[in-house]
Amino acid sequence: MFEKQIPTSGEAASGPRSVNDPEVKRLLSKNSAPQSYHPSPSAWEDQLLYFLLPDRFSNGEEDGALDGVGKPFPGQIRLFNPKTDNGNAITPPENSKIWEENGIRFQGGTLKGIKSKLGYLKRLGITALWVGPIFKQVPNDEHLYHGYAVQDFLEIDHHFGTREDLRDLVAAAHKQEINVILDIILNHSGDVFAYKGGEKQWSGRSYDVEGFRDSSGKPTLQFRPLDLDSSPKNAQDCAIWPIELQAPNTFTCEGAISNWDNYPEFLRGDFLSLKDIGLGSDAPDNFTPTKALRTLCEVYKYWIAYADLDGYRIDTVKHMGDGPTRYLATTLHEFASSIGKDNFFIVGEVTGGRAFETVEATGLNAALGIGNVQENLWKLPKGDANPADYFDLFRNATYLKKGSHAWTRNKVVTMIDDHDQVWRGGMNKARFCSESQGDKLVLAALALNMMTLGIPCIYYGTEQQFDGTGGSDRYIREAMFGGSFGAFRSKDRHFFNEDNAVFQEISKICALRQRYAPLRRGRQYLREISGDGKNFGVPMKLGGRMQSIVAWSRIFADEEILCAINTDANYITTVHVTIDAELHADREVLKLIYASPTNGHGRVSEELAVQNVNRRAVKLSVPPGGFVMYK
The missing domain is CATH 2.60.40.1180 (Golgi alpha-mannosidase II)
Structure with missing residues (x-):
């Protein structure tokens, strides 16, 4: 058993540091005291998802925003006025650079802030909340607001709050009849070690490692599990946690991916500086999981039990391989079922052309990014794509050789805007409302999204007609609560405007979708x-x-x-x-x-x-x- 608590920054660590910690074992034990968990939805195609990045959604200080019972909440941030506040962050023009640079830094959104807006989401018609990654990031880097550079898989990043805040959010969401899906990462960690001689490019061979990074980010620690009897200063900010992942064979150590479609490079290479975790063979048959994969499965079982989660969205499934993905899906589904969550939802981010096949081969419930769905869903309402290009993607008889037209009703999550926009490629990133009369057509686009096959998802801010544009990912990740990187090139103004016509019409459409079974x-x-x-x-x-x-x-x-x-x-x-x-x-x-x-x-x-x-x-x-x- 791992019982020693490792201090960080002068304070006691708040959570377990090992999957063998008594708290983890207790929650995962079949012999633990019975606990009532929130049941799974009977059908995920009945749900309407809403995706947000925690740093960019709410800090709970939005003045006049309505609480769970529709009462205005007093706060420090005023509601955005399009007549006076549009562009207030870039006036005078020399301030534009400041606003742009703030777009790649933490803005201050929190789990408590999300909890304060459950009423807003409920009135919009949302039934399932998809929360971006919240686990502890590599320390001392203000650019990791997105949450995809995990350093401690058993802890919540302090920017977002605490593990108790997560549990409180989920409990409050369940009271509002909103399910909660958490974004998780298995393929890679943050930049927790350094190669000898600097960063490397993938070449099919492993590279020597200089060492794990210490709490200041320097690779001064030996590339092996920390000695808990003589642990370094601020040990929780060092290397990687849980401690089982500190074994050197956790990582492939083969350098960064250059060709994102080259096999096995896309399976074994690092995501730029994010270090690849070895999960096991790509082949799903006769699969043997690595110790790292088994550890991560224990981690994510723990979070299901601790926070009463309803589902996971798995990042970068293409880069995990079918074998590890099937093992993960089977392990999590079985555990969730054992505690009464018989329809626990696991959706994978599957880029490229194998999304349908990946769902079939691995046991994922659904996939994102299937067969150009998002691209055509974006282009069709603007008249830039043939309707058949979109609708034929759901015709199983021709595309999937399936017997039913409705097979895809619960196998694909569909959305117009998102935080990556992989299909647009390069630096050409923008929101739907930014071009081609998107502000006038967004209701038609959302209606197409919600009333066609698939599990629909709204990306935060689309219901307020956000028009993010500028090239890179940062411009489609505006702060809903304003901050120093608010939407419409603004700052210090929030956007929880329930009088917005698009918000109100979405609410009406969602109510009809729930009323009439054919629409779901x-x-x-x-x-x-x-x-x-x-x-x-x-x-x-x-x-x-x-x-x-x-x-x-x-x-x-x-x-x-x-x-x-x-x-x-x-x-x-x-x-x-x-x-x-x-x-x-x-x-x-x-x-x-x-x-x-x-x-x-x-x-x-x-x-x-x-x-x-x-x-x-x-x-x-x-x-x-x-x-x-x-x-």
Whole structure:
């Protein structure tokens, strides 16, 4: 047993330092006292996710933001006023550099801040919160606000709060009927050691290591487990924790990846300065886990039990390999089931072209970044992609050789904006609202996201029409609470504005999604349209931007709901739309259940008469940049 507590910065360590610590063993023991855990959702396709980076969401000081019961909360940060505050951080222009540099530093968001905004998320319609990484980062580096450079996998980074703050957040979320998914890392740690002679590039061979880094970041410590009887100063800030990961064979030590698609380089190389952890063979059959993988499995089982978590999002699954991923998924699913979480959710970030295959081979519940879903979800509402390019990604008969159109309903997490935007590549990073009339089309885009197959996810700030642009990742990671790197080139202004029209319409759409099963679980069909009621076809992009109605049906248990967006941001559009001939009789009536925007657009009909054209069709109108649904 590991019972010695290692001090850090003059204070007692608050948590375990080993997976053999009595606290860890107690929580993971089958013989421990019974504890009531929050049950898993029956179906994850019923959920609406919201992803945030803890440093960039809330610090709990937003004046006038509404609490869990809708009461204004007093604070130090005023609500953003677009007329007076837009660009206040870059005025005069010489301040632009300061604002930009602040974008790669900690801003001050906390777990307590997230807890204070659960009411905001509940009223938006969110049912599952995906929280970016919160574990202790390599010390003395203010650029690690993103959380992906872990130095201690058993501790919460002090910038975000404490382990108790995490447990309190999850408990409060559960009271609001919000599940919590935590972002975790297995493929790599932070920059916890240095190579002899400086950083190396991958060449297929291992390199000599100068030593683990001490609390000041210098590689002065021997590359082996720390001697706990003569531990260095501030030992918890040294090397890597838990102590089991201090074994030299934890790391591949083969240098940084240069070719991100070269096998086995992408499996064994470092992520720039982030050091690769050896997890075991890529092949899933007859797999033997490394001690490092077994340790990390114990770590993440511990956090499930400690904080009552509902799921994990696993970072960089492509770089882990199928063998380690299957072992992890099996281990965590079995443990979660043993404590009553029978549908614990594990979603993997899978870049490249093997996402569907990875889900099938490893036992992950779902994947991110499948088959250009995000790219087409971004481009379609702007008229820059053919509707079929998006909808065909879900047609299993042609793409996946599956028997059901609905297989993908719970196998892919879909989102428009995110914190990486891998599909755009290089330094061309921006949010949806930054270009091509995105501010006018964002509601149509979010409706497409929420009302088509998959588990939808909203990236924080999209509901407030954030327009981050500038090239690198930093510009799509604005601080929702303002700080020194707020959205719209601002500072010291928050954005928890529940009067925002997009926020309010998303809330209405989410309520309808929860009310009607076809919108969550139904099969999906892209519909043919016609301008004259005679010549029908799927809308297509011809030359420039496609300005058209895009319509689709969700069908579940013989109930059809017809959905349509308008990619024309300036004019109302009217077309005939095909519907299911077997489910509808001539002259039957479909009734409007949602339309937006509504101001000044009286031609949106409350009822649509089914016509005997193209077998069965209705004639509908959609406002500019709008969305309608009929049932």
